Amino acid sequence: xxxxxxxxxxxxxxxxxxxxxxxxxxxxxxxxxxxxxxxxxxxxxxxxxxxxxxxxxxxxxxxxxxxxxxxxxxxxxxxxxxxxxxxxxxxxxxxxxxxxxxxxxxxxxxxxxxxxxxxxxxxxxxxxxxxxxxxxxxxxxxxxxxxxxxxxxxxxxxxxxxxxxxxxxxxxxxxxxxxxxxxxxxxxxxxxxxxxxxxxxxxxxxxxxxxxxxxxxxxxxxxxxxxxxxxxxxxxxxxxxxxxxxxxxxxxxxxxxxxxxxxxxxxxxxxxxxxxxxxxxxxxxxxxxxxxxxxxxxxxxxxxxxxxxxxxxxxxxxxxxxxxxxxxxxxxxxxx
Amino acid sequence: xxxxxxxxxxxxxxxxxxxxxxxxxxxxxxxxxxxxxxxxxxxxxxxxxxxxxxxxxxxxxxxxxxxxxxxxxxxxxxxxxxxxxxxxxxxxxxxxxxxxxxxxxxxxxxxxxxxxxxxxxxxxxxxxxxxxxxxxxxxxxxxxxxxxxxxxxxxxxxxxxxxxxxxxxxxxxxxxxxxxxxxxxxxxxxxxxxxxxxxxxxxxxxxxxxxxxxxxxxxxxxxxxxxxxxxxxxxxxxxxxxxxxxxxxxxxxxxxxxxxxxxxxxxxxxxxxxxxxxxxxxxxxxxxxxxxxxxxxxxxxxxxxxxxxxxxxxxxxxxxxxxxxxxxxxx
Numbered sequence: 001x002x003x004x005x006x007x008x009x010x011x012x013x014x015x016x017x018x019x020x021x022x023x024x025x026x027x028x029x030x031x032x033x034x035x036x037x038x039x040x041x042x043x044x045x046x047x048x049x050x051x052x053x054x055x056x057x058x059x060x061x062x063x064x065x066x067x068x069x070x071x072x073x074x075x076x077x078x079x080x081x082x083x084x085x086x087x088x089x090x091x092x093x094x095x096x097x098x099x100x101x102x103x104x105x106x107x108x109x110x111x112x113x114x115x116x117x118x119x120x121x122x123x124x125x126x127x128x129x130x131x132x133x134x135x136x137x138x139x140x141x142x143x144x145x146x147x148x149x150x151x152x153x154x155x156x157x158x159x160x161x162x163x164x165x166x167x168x169x170x171x172x173x174x175x176x177x178x179x180x181x182x183x184x185x186x187x188x189x190x191x192x193x194x195x196x197x198x199x200x201x202x203x204x205x206x207x208x209x210x211x212x213x214x215x216x217x218x219x220x221x222x223x224x225x226x227x228x229x230x231x232x233x234x235x236x237x238x239x240x241x242x243x244x245x246x247x248x249x250x251x252x253x254x255x256x257x258x259x260x261x262x263x264x265x266x267x268x269x270x271x272x273x274x275x276x277x278x279x280x281x282x283x284x285x286x287x288x289x290x291x292x293x294x295x296x297x298x299x300x301x302x303x304x305x306x307x308x309x310x311x312x313x314x315x316x317x318x319x320x321x322x323x324x325x326x327x328x329x330x331x332x333x334x335x336x
Numbered sequence: 337x338x339x340x341x342x343x344x345x346x347x348x349x350x351x352x353x354x355x356x357x358x359x360x361x362x363x364x365x366x367x368x369x370x371x372x373x374x375x376x377x378x379x380x381x382x383x384x385x386x387x388x389x390x391x392x393x394x395x396x397x398x399x400x401x402x403x404x405x406x407x408x409x410x411x412x413x414x415x416x417x418x419x420x421x422x423x424x425x426x427x428x429x430x431x432x433x434x435x436x437x438x439x440x441x442x443x444x445x446x447x448x449x450x451x452x453x454x455x456x457x458x459x460x461x462x463x464x465x466x467x468x469x470x471x472x473x474x475x476x477x478x479x480x481x482x483x484x485x486x487x488x489x490x491x492x493x494x495x496x497x498x499x500x501x502x503x504x505x506x507x508x509x510x511x512x513x514x515x516x517x518x519x520x521x522x523x524x525x526x527x528x529x530x531x532x533x534x535x536x537x538x539x540x541x542x543x544x545x546x547x548x549x550x551x552x553x554x555x556x557x558x559x560x561x562x563x564x565x566x567x568x569x570x571x572x573x574x575x576x577x578x579x580x581x582x583x584x585x586x587x588x589x590x591x592x593x594x595x596x597x598x599x600x601x602x603x604x605x606x607x608x609x610x611x612x613x614x615x616x617x618x619x620x621x622x623x624x625x626x627x628x629x630x631x632x633x634x635x636x637x638x639x640x641x642x643x644x645x646x647x648x649x650x651x652x653x654x655x656x657x658x659x660x661x662x663x664x665x666x667x
Contacts, residue, residue, distance in 0.1 A: 232437040233437055233439040235431070236431065236438065236439070238392055239392060239424060239431075240424035240454065241421065241422070241454055241455060242454055246450075251442075254439075254441045330486040330488070331440055334486070334488070
């Protein structure tokens with residue numbers, strides 16, 4: 001197990017370097033001069049422009065800029081944001097809990113509803129329930145996030161006024177963040193109604209962000225279950241006189257979990273990409289919204305390091321998924 | 337009262353091209369302390385009829401019977417919940433493929449104690465003790481450590497022993513073994529059969545042994561039911577069956593035993609069991625039968641009560657086909 005972990009960690013190094021090249025290169029492919037964008041509407045004397053370019057190192061060849069960046073990365077220096085002049089890593093870590101909170105709730109929503117929906121659809125294959133669930137799932141993951149978000153806002157926030165339109169918590173509540181997770185911080189603050197307010201703010205973004213993973217997980221669970229339901233050990237379980245809940249929920253589902261877990265792991269990437277749109281729609285102060293702002297400002301250090309950090313999180317999640325395989329299926333555990 | 341009493345059991349499957357009758361009017365009884373073998377080729381409906389008793393057929397199957405009773409209780413009209421109290425406790429079943437019949441994700445101990453937990457009022461320590469007891473009963477060495485093994489860490493023979501231990505966990509009154517040795521090495525086959533018979537003698541349970549091997553039948557069974565294309569074609573005590581088979585199919589099966597072959601080539605039965613689309617009109621065995629006449633091809637044969645229930649127009653007696661018109665008309 002340890003050897004496996006070490007080899008997987010070692011494999012992350014080339015992946016990481018690849019991503020750093022892509023992240024570094026792509027933002028520079030975009031037209032637009034960061035120095036000009038920083039100076040805003042004031043005209044900049046050409047000498048001053050030259051001087052600033054030199055100061056940021058933009059006059060050097062691109063490969064040299066990249067190696068400088070990589071060297072600093074190795075020393076733990078993720079760069080300084082052009083806009084705020086604060087270290088990118090600090091900004092990222094301040095904003096990331098908001099994204100994690102939203103993404104985690106969205107994934108929880110998708111798993112809690114997606115897996116049972118898929119299991120029941122598989123058990124009642126061909127029934128009206130099966131067809132309607134699979135049809136709904138297809139619509140769900142074909143839906144453009146921004147449009148779905150706006151629809152929900154119009155219906156639940158504007159027409160019914162059940163949920164707030166944007167933000168993480170009502171403006172009347174103020175407390176210093178401890179963990180960065182609003183649900184936890186609001187509880188820690190001890191202020192009455194703060195937690196409820198945080199939950200109410202979280203509902204719509206969670207549903208919007210969780211819709212695509214929900215559809216994908218439901219469909220994947222259904223097909224994985226269909227494959228194992230005909231297996232011999234399922235018949236053995238039934239031959240023991242076990243209740244259907246145990247036969248399906250324990251004997252069959254555990255064997256069907258490998259492809260489902262894989263899907264969940266892959267959806268984490270989709271989720272973080274989706275967070276960019278969802279956070280923008282709901283003015284959610286997370287890294288998604290921060291990235292969009294950074295891209296439009298050509299804030300090179302923020303974009304390249306932000307991408308790298310998000311990619312790191314996705315890779316970490318997939319590593320965890322790989323470790324989970326062994327937990328679920330002893331044949332994988334012992335095969336190593 | 338018979339332990340298991342089946343009368344006129346019919347199982348039909350709904351397929352894309354209509355109904356397929358896998359079991360066609362089968363009747364037999366099994367008593368306590370008895371070993372009944374059900375023999376027949378693949379596709380003769382042996383397993384399906386027993387899966388119908390267990391209630392393990394897929395939803396595409398329709399089961400009808402005049403009587404399907406276990407200890408005098410009718411199984412067919414029973415609620416699913418009631419039936420689950422019998423299945424796995426009083427009637428247990430083991431299957432052909434031990435490697436795939438055990439769940440790869442759970443260890444032996446978990447799967448073994450599951451039935452105990454479901455059917456018997458035992459606490460965790462008692463269940464563990466009983467599991468160890470069961471494993472040593474089926475001849476698994478070092479049972480304490482084996483409890484934590486997973487199926488993929490055991491051999492096929494060991495896995496089948498675990499399956500048997502699982503099946504006898506709640507001391508069933510009837511054990512159905514569906515080709516328990518087919519997937520195993522020849523040397524292991526004999527061990528598993530011996531084990532099943534030993535357990536049957538010790539506990540006094542009824543044993544239904546589904547097999548396609550006449551050799552297994554000869555060594556184990558007391559009574560034999562021969563099935564062909566979903567029908568029971570003959571039933572006799574084992575001695576009588578080997579001494580004097582009444583149905584031409586049984587006779588052909590026995591003649592095909594390698595031990596009885598004298599010529600250079602092994603005798604065989606030409607053709608295959610009819611399927612959904614080539615089902616003959618009269619006797620189902622007529623296309624492959626050396627005695628078949630035009631009558632056999634048109635008319636469904638009667639059951640010869642006196643001659644082992646043989647389903648035949650011209651049952652064999654002392655090697656002669658009774659009432660057979662002779663070679664000339666046979667063609």
